[in-house]
Amino acid sequence: xxxxxxxxxxxxxxxxxxxxxxxxxxxxxxxxxxxxxxxxxxxxxxxxxxxxxxxxxxxxxxxx
Numbered sequence: 001x002x003x004x005x006x007x008x009x010x011x012x013x014x015x016x017x018x019x020x021x022x023x024x025x026x027x028x029x030x031x032x033x034x035x036x037x038x039x040x041x042x043x044x045x046x047x048x049x050x051x052x053x054x055x056x057x058x059x060x061x062x063x064x
Contacts, residue, residue, distance in 0.1 A: 005034055012039050 009024040016039060023043035026034045 001028070001032070001034070008034060008036060012036060016041070 005026055008026070012018070012024050013022065018039075018041055021043070023040045025037040025040070027037050028034045
């Protein structure tokens, strides 16, 4: 599966003419077929926790 996801990510890279770095998000369906969910050409790759994680650490739970 990892090899297939890598192949699809590189295909997205070529098709969309991405440069530098990017993130391709996938979902895999019940039959094991991967789907491209989002291509983010400017992803946050910070080692710092995101806002949701910071709120959870402080005991703040958001309901949706």
